[in-house]
Amino acid sequence: MKFLDEYRDGDLAQKLAAEIHRVTTKPWTIMEVCGGQTHAIVKFGIDELLPKQITLIHGPGCPVCVTPLEVIDQALEIAARPEVIFTSFGDMLRVPGSTTDLLAVKAKGGDVRIVYSPLDAVKLAEENPSREVVFFGVGFETTAPATAMAVFQAAQKGLKNFSLLISHVLVPPAIEALMSSPNCRVQAFLAAGHVCAVMGYEEYFPLAKKYRVPIVVTGFEPLDILQGVLLTVQQLESGRAEVENQYARAVCRAGNQPAQNLVKKVFTVVPRKWRGIGEIPQSGLGLSTAYAAFDAAKKFKLTDHRVEEPAECIAGLILQGLKKPHECPAFGTRCTPEHPFGATMVSSEGACAAYYRYRRHDMKEMAGAK
Amino acid sequence: MCLAIPGKVLSISGDDDLTRMGRIDFSGVVKQASLAYVPEVVIGDYVIVHVGFALSKVDEAEAQKVFEYLKQMGELGEIEEKSP
């Protein structure tokens, strides 16, 4: 595939890795924000090409992982209703709530359907006027424009049988929350490339300045991530703390204006609870008053309730980059992708799930080495 | 997060900016995507597509830069090897 496969070239990756080795003289801790980047790092083994002095920490950039249990329970409640066609991206189907998951609700007779795009859910609403179609809107800023368009088009078409359960989250507040935590060890960030394709990277300049951390907007293929790490290390070694754009083939500083405009029109910034971290102010998107009629939580009169995570789960510490998966006593034994305790084991982007699937054979060695 | 992949715009339909759709070719697999957010895109351009929406146009000149950089590094390496 053009503009994809050439960024997976093994020889060129080795060259970038060699250059990183050449310029690294001190230990550095770098966080890659996005779950897609974590996935690529573990799948291709990018971290194994880096010098031992570089520690990559996997950040909370997995919207599936950070969706609170309470919201999943709300989704399950709605999906079980006979009049509802519940639509969702595939990622959310296996995520367990307090007791069950969407696949189990489907097995019991719930009409749960996977969609590729939120517009497919709008189409379903048009084609099924006697049913209530609900779309589960999760994702970062990358996905918000798609959800916004679904709401906008539904409003234009005057659809009365369409609503959304929204759990969109924003990246910069999460980075700020991490950086302001006293235990934070992160010295630089690889910012999420596709989030920045939408939002641009203007928001990162104040963060880089305030916390004195290099922030490099990075893509998702091996050459992107390696180049992102190289630019980051070059900054760290020379004492700079600037914002750079590695993923310039898809990202520009101002981002995508039409997308940002529609998101601002349809959504409003709200506080959002992040599973494993807690509530972060101004870190989520909710429907604005003009579009309140499309809010499934209001339409189905869902109540807020608190759900406690299993006490053993250290997902919060992992999401903050303070612990690694194999340091959890339940990792790989009581907690696995088939029966996850918490956020980071739940989707394949979660740090625990990624390590479990791809690396558990080195886990014992790694644990021993510590 | 944000699984988005590059594809080539084969055809465009719809007059309205917001309802403009494109047929996007991903190496032999074709899927429709909304072009609402990339009004400047024309047939033949490459776009990055996420959940049925083109989010940006691929800047082909920028796309080459990492390969040029690596090529230069390679040449530099050779010069360094040759010098005493």
Added chain:
Amino acid sequence: MKAPEFSAACPIPISQYPHVLMAHGGGGKLMHRLLEDVFGKAFSNPILDTRHDSAQFTVPPGRLAMTTDSYVVRPIFFPGGDIGSMAIHGTVNDLAMSGARPLYLSCGFIIEEGLPMETLWRVVCSMRDAANICGVQIVTGDTKVVDKGKGDGLFINTAGIGVIEHEQIISPQNVQPGDTVIVSGDLGRHGMAIMAVREGLQFESTIESDSAPVHEPVLDLIKAGIEVHCLRDLTRGGLASALNEIAEAAGVKIAVEQKLIPVREDVHAACEMLGLDPLHVANEGRFVAFVPEEDSQRALEILRRHEVSAGAARIGQAVEKAAPLVTVKSALGVSRILDMPSGEQLPRIC
């Protein structure tokens, strides 16, 4: 291998019975007509024609292999095949994995009331044609009709008997350290062909299912004297599933290399688009073979002479007797675990 085009008109008058009724499974006149005019006519052979409750036949000397599978694929017709041809190929291939020559098949049909008669006839014709190409006979069967809402259209079960005309023991327990792992062709076509027509995900593509019989290349390998230690056909769960099952049964560590595993460009693109791993995607006309390293080149040459295995490739080796593990070396030269996929392959946005 492309299924022949469906051409003949349905023998049950469609104007009279456009849909399958409960009565077609009731044991009376309507069912008799269905059995005679549809199944009996399409699958006709001397054994089936006797219309006994059980089929009687002799088999050539040798060990026997037997297998059974049920087919529930949706949609019933997909690019490159249908539930019927898939059912024939699937059972023939399971027999082939023992190195058996497939001989006789049984077919059980569970039909949902309301299934269009035309659909049933098309599937049956497809099975007839597939069976003819494979050189197997459908010698016995069963038909049931279930209430509307209880059946999802059509389910098919096939069982098969084949004869093993060689002395080799082909099984995971025979896998030896150092054995070469060969895959018979490119991966992921069947799963992605189904995804392309799946409700909610449709995309335009020319990807067709690879559903096809593989017994001929397998029998050729054995005839040529290649020591075949293990065979496994790749179905649901893809290459990852098959290799993990073998690793577990054989107690070995298997290592393969991503760059050696053939995947067609459009299948790769479709997987990227939906966030799926081609190594986890279903196949229907592909198998892996474990052969001693010294036989591997010759094995590849033999396989490549057949259309269905023209793309055969060496992808790795059984490394050592050890705790079961399958690893894959990425394009960057780093190895990671190739895990058993968990559950259904779901597209993702993350």
